[in-house]
Amino acid sequence: MDPTDEARIIEDLPNFQFLADSLNTTSAMSAKWSVNDGAVVYSKPQPVNWTLELEALRKTDVNHLRFRENYLVIDTMVGAERRVDFIAISEEQEVQKVSIRLVNNQITYYYAEKNESSIFSSSLLIFEFKPTSYSLTLNQSIPWLFESNQKVVGTIINAGSLWRGVITMGDKKTPIQFILDGEGQKMSLRNGPESIGFNQFSSIGDTLIFGSDYFPSNFRLRLLSDSTLEGYWINNKREVTRKLRLSAKKDVPYRFLAHEVPEHNVSGSHAAVFYDANGSAADTVILRLTQRAHAVSGSFLTETGDYRFLEGVVRNDSLLMSTMDGTHVYLFEAEITGQSLKGIFYSGPTYRQPWTAQLLSAPILRDPKTITALNDSVPFDFSFTDPEGAKVSLSDDRFKNKPILVSIMGTWCSNCLDEAVFLKEVYETYHDSGLEVVGLDFELVSDSSRAIENIKRHKAGLKIDYPILLACLSSSKQKAASILPSLSGVYSYPTLLVLDKNHEVVRVHTGFNGPATGVNTYDEFRMEYLTLIDALVKDI
Structure with missing residues (x-):
């Protein structure tokens, strides 16, 4: 009997075969790198039979009734995301953990951890899948005789x-x-x-x-x-x-080339400082990195936003990272000396900024809820036009007795893009229950026709249904502050205002640290604001 035909604990939960079939359907290829005895080996993109490629997952499928007493099963919704976890009750279980994340019943994350051990040998298998990549780590050992540590990471290339x-x-x-x-x-x-x-x-x-x-x-x-x-x-x-x-x-399978696994490991949260032209500290931030073998990913977290997804390598005594998000292109280089990093941040043809970091000593940043204050003498209000020229105001009947999220944003801003993805999720989850969302767009250009084109592109690309209004041309934070006098200032794009059904501002969140900051940071934000929004909607 095929184990996939057994009665299941959660009947509608997709399994590894569902994942393999979806990748086979799109003829997805894989470009891999692997580590063998400390050497990094790359392979060019190749066609893949995903059923065979993911065969290791077959033996980690614990969603069967015969395992019901062996696992704590957690099945929850967080916004539009469904989260299912199987956590072994006993350490004697070979499969210790399986975590699956789904949006619209499509797998967006899959993690499995399998541990086998006896008095003679032990092995640990960890598999992780994301829509753009997957990794398999296999550590095996026989005491005093044999030890093997293997890692394979693949980039998924859809058609x-x-x-x-x-x-x-x-x-x-x-x-x-x-x-x-x-x-x-x-x-x-x-x-x-x-x-x-x-x-x-x-x-x-x-x-x-x-x-x-x-x-x-x-x-x-x-x-x-x-x-x-x-x-x-x-x-x-x-x-x-x-x-x-x-x-x-x-068909080049790497961003930065590395030949071997370095001695340095820069994983963790670190205190980073950027310096101005005079050599004085201009900004103290958190550098959060994850290193797997030679490969590094992460971001800088500031009080008002992150530097989005950085990707690179540790090569010998150097850290190299870059990103290109459509509105910025960044390069970070640094020399690693002991527990310190010293390097240069490059952006565009001429911008150069020195920076340093002290490993594993992250600073405490200000709470984004405390950075922007309210001017109690000036109630919050807005009245601007949408791309079709219609005026939209807070006093309109469509907003009466409804909680509203107001985003101070720009279509040119990548942190605003991250926030818009979250606001889209919130809007689709709570709009039918009465929640409204409005974007106030502060454009850098002076031409209104270009600004309107930017708004239309932004809305169409994200498939946004909530209104985005043109608030300012040739904008600056000073102009934004004068247009919104109910705030102590506009210190970051985006800035999110949460209004209750009486249109009283109950929360101002300055900046946005998105998914690049790591699962925990972004999840904490989502949980906090989804809980707040849920309470405001229930109070209508």
Whole structure:
């Protein structure tokens, strides 16, 4: 009898075969790196039979009635995300933990941990899946005779080809990764678990134009051969267009090349300091990193937002990380000396900023709920036009006796994009119960037609149904503060205001630290605000 045919504890829960079938359906390929005896080995993208590739998961499927007494089963909803955990009651169970996350019944995360041991040998298997990658760690040992530590990490390439791009920023070359679909008309930037779409395709002669789904930017590229692209990334978020040269090679399976597992491990939360032109400390932040073998991922957390998904390597005594999110391109380099990092932050053709970090000594940042104060003498209010020219005001009947989330944001802002994903989830979960969401857009450009185009793109790319209103052109934080006098100032885009049904401001959250900051930080935020919103909706 096939174990997958057994009666299940949770009947509607997809299993590993469901995951394999979905990847096989899209003809997804895999580009892998592995570690063998300390050496890092890369393989180019290859077709994969995902049923065989995920075979190790078959023996971790504990969603069967015969295991019911052996596991604590937790099945909960957090916003739009379903979370299912199987946690072994006894350490004697081979499979110690299985965690599955789903959105719209699609698996967005799968984790399994299996531990076998006896007086003669032991083995530990850990499998982790995300929509853009997966990893398998296998540690085996026989005391005094044998020990093996193996790791395989694969990048999932859905119906397309993997490219390594290099953006020229003055005297620096910044690597990025992206995927082109089989027709060569859709581009997806990859930063760790993140995919950023550039799917607005057009062409002029032999120049291929990939416009961002969210931001006023595009790639203009020419195919020099089947495996070589050259062109520019063009950023139109400001009055003056910025253009950076890009070259790209097909089927390169790494961002930064590393040949061996380094001695250094920079995992953890660290105190980082950025310095101004005079060498004085300008900003103290948290650098949060995760290192697997040579590969590093993480972000800088500031009081007003994060630097989004950074990805890179530790190579010898150096830390190298980069990201490209459609509105920024960043490169971080640092030398590792003992418990310290010392390096340079590069952005654009000329921006350079020194930074240092002290490992495992993270500072305490201010609570984002305390940064922006309310001016009690000026009640909060808004009245701006939507992209169709209709005026939308807080006093409108549509908002009467309803709690409202108001986001002070910009379509050019990547932290605002992260917040918009959360607000979309909240809106879809609670709108039918009375919740409203409004975005107040502060544009950097002076042309209203460009600003309206930016808003329409932002809404269409995210499939947002709540209104986004044009609040200001040629905006600055000083202008935003004058437009919103009920606040002590506007210190960050985004800033979120939570209004109850009487339109009293019950919470102001400055900035947004999104998914790049790590599961715990982002989950804590989501849980806190989903709980608050749930209570406000129930009070209608």
